[in-house]
Amino acid sequence: MTDFVIRSQNLTRYFGRKCAVDQVTLSVPRGSVFAVLGRNGSGKTTLIRMLLGLLSPSRGTGEVLGCSSAALTAAVRSRIGYMTESHFVYGWMRVRECAAFQAGCFPRWNAKVFNSVVDYFGLDAEAKAKNLSRGERAGLSLALMLAPEPELLVLDDPALGLDPVARRALVEAMLAVTADKDRTILFSSHLLDDVERVADHVAILDRSALRVHCAVDDFRDRIGRWILTYADHPPVLPPIRGLIYTSVIDQALHVTIANPDERTQAELEATGAATVSRTQLSLDQAVIDYLSDRRQRTSLLTAVAQEPTLA
């Protein structure tokens, strides 16, 4: 049986009348790199904060490293590394003071790890945190997170605002961490190529609800794109199971469908298409199609082209 380091059951959070996270049930296996994806405001940060006990859920429960999120003990917290999206550190502290401050609060502090990460990012130990660039601050945050040798790393959009070099360093650090099979990473991100490179599990939050929770490969397999060509202008499609996105490119109708099965091909052919062919999607394309607005189910350009006044 799989050992899970994070589990949640119907985790829900309201801010006033707005539901930020709606009954999310997920489990993160030990040793996995788990990506939480979603559009802005979909509830990723709220979910992470609830899992770490920094925010009380309105409903539901969470569990991290076998301990209830609502009552994480100091010992359990010291086994979790957490990096916020703003890479917050006290601006008035010097780099070495940051290390001394954190070292006093984490029993398994490894100064070698801290120094090696700091050296990798080329940080001056005497520099004040407020004078560091965003990338350097991310490096400092990463060093502060890794030095306590946590079993579980939780990173909330760690690459936000970083330049490509800093991003690469961050990804490499994550890969290095996962070399130890017992370590687990849960991170949220908008950078899908990074996700594709490091993640083996993915969860997608869409409008507060968990829509996808599976291995990355499974997700790729479960999202299919078909190209339909017609003799004439593509017609308006009838309801098709699992349809998530359509777009018209060069008179061909590109259709993205979730959870396709053996009947999908037949349903598409029944629309009167001259040819129906399936293509492979990258994770990047699959996620973007998946997160497109379901109410429209069509691309903006297609919608504009179909407007009678503009057509």
Next chain:
Amino acid sequence: MKSLFWKELRQLAPWGALLFAAMSALMAGSLYSESEKYYYSLYSQAWFQVWLVIVFGAPCTAFVIGVLQTVLEVRRDQWAFLLHRGLSPTQIFLTKAGAGLAVYTAATLVPTSIGFTWCAWGGIERNPLSWYHALPLLASFLASMAFYFAAILAVVWKGPWYLSRLLPLVAPVLMVVGAVAYASDVTEYVPARIFAAIILAVGVLGVATWGVFVRSGEAEGRSRAANICLGIPVFVAMFGGCLCLFAVAAAAYELLAARWHLHQPWYARPYTGVTVDRDGHILQVTTVPIRDSRRGARQFQRIDDLDEPQSTRYAPLVGQEMSTTNSVPAWDPLPMAHVRESSQPFAFLKRSGSPPRILEQIGGRAMMQKSSLTWVYSSADGWIYGYLQEYETRDDGRMRPIPPRLVEVVGPDGFVSASQRPPRRFGKLLANTGYRHDRLAYDAWPELSRVSGVAARYCLLFEDGLFVIDAPAHAVRRLLVPPAGRKIRCLTKLGDAVAVVYDDSISVHTAMPIIIGTRQDRETATTVDESIDVPGDLQYSFPIPPEVAQFGSFSFGRVPGRDAMMFQIGPDLSTFNSNRFIETRLDGTIVRSRDVLNPGIPTEEAPPILSAMAIFAPPAPVLATAAFDEFRQVVRGTAPGACARLFRRMPTQMSLVAAILIGSALFCGWSAGRTARRYGFDVRTRRAWQWTAAALGPAALLTLWFLRDWPALEKCLACSNRRPVDRELCPHCGAPAAPPRSDGTEIIISEPAHKVAALA
């Protein structure tokens, strides 16, 4: 924890230094400015300035530190960075609070201690300074700590709306005001129980702050102890708010009623009081202001002889003007002498026999004379200190005071020079003729209003004797010595005689005038001796029955016809607004005891203020007090109690008041229950709130509403009722919340999870 403590100290250091500098500057400035005010009253001593600085400075400092320590970290990511570490939230809170209070202590107590030590060392003015003077400073310092916690609450606590975060500030304000009022109006000898109360109150706020902090300000998961402790200051604020609302409503009612002539304005209403005549009959006298009388004169409207209801003896007086001295023909009230525990407004907080103020001024200071002697009694030392105040003339011709100089010290045996100390000490000072604001002295010597300010000799009443301090002659004369084992309680005038009140008996003496000064008669241009009466030959004495002695204040008079003593107690809180009359023989045997409710404003003129008050009053304490009074009166054999008597006198209005009180209890209980049911409280919590709201009234109901950030309500798809979003199951139908809508595009392939306690 150590690294977090140092981080907090480092973070607060610049602000702490700034606050320290501000407190020090304030202290230095106020002490320096004091040097120009030697000629002020007793409070002009430098110590008072030190106290003022801490009274105003400490709450501000505590509040600023509390805000600074949290407002910079309460933002989402900072808060996460602070809380997510290998320390429990409780440890983090304790460390933060420890650092914050350390900075508060350094910023307030260090300058205060320096200022105090400087005053003790000599300071600007060499007034006697006892170490007891540190107690009010300590009380203010401790009480102000509440502001620190209230500030953290204001920042971190997520109240139902923004301004409700300020509610916990009300309790600290009341605490500081109470501590200041106690020390300034009752005594600076702040007793241990006051300190215990302050520490308890600070502790309550501390626990509330802890509970709020560790849950990041949210109500969900907050401990029961923290909820109760947060509820207490919120309740205090709400109760205060209710009182304010009542006051505003009553004032508005009075204004509108006067404007629309709904009833007579309060100043034109009749008033009924209770008194005794020379036959020992208890009279109920109603007087009414005379319309258009500029002197505020009143006339008799009704006089009832409660001991002889059929009597028409006072009927001729009805309609006649009642002068301020009550001396119209045929009006013959019994002369009564007054015994007061103390003239201080917070005297009920002080145990009988507790120490007086540390310093008592003996004699007023002559302003801007070339030189003058000031006498100050130190109860801590038991000696009277004489200071010579001299002035120098500046270049611009203005006179400037120079620091006073101690020249003499007075004890029971006489005067000694400044370098010596008398062998014996005075006891507790009760009254002195030299201080014109001493009400006890005016009871003893009503003629003081005439002689005050011209006295060269001071008459001082101590527990262990009556002394005359003759400053010009450098002599101390003892006029009265209490019998062995007895202490004097006070001196009071009974008609033309002087009564010495001891703890268990009263001695009535003939009045013996003694000259205490002279004045210049402007009309005749002659020097006139001014005298006051002191006890002369003993005429008679009688014991104070224990039923009377237990009260701090009472009146007494001798009924000539029956050779009996009549004691009158109340009306006040201790007698539940009743006048208690106890008649005794001269040997102390009680002849009769009668309680007469103080009617005040009669039924027909009484405004519906009482009804309005009932809306805001806490029903349970009011009803419990009424029941207790009834029980007590039954036990004492003086039933019915105050409430029952009020019911008999004003059945309509009292029924209305009772109905409002009970209605308020029922409504508050029902409303609290409805709120609790609506938001899915468990049965135990719901019942607790129902009973609390019913018992304590609207303030408790408001406390429930303001205690938490209420969750939104959404429509239950199963029963269509509105259900709170933070409940797993609908409190109305028990259905779980509807899952997010599925559209067939979900991809959920999660591996099966084994059950663990947290999710079970």
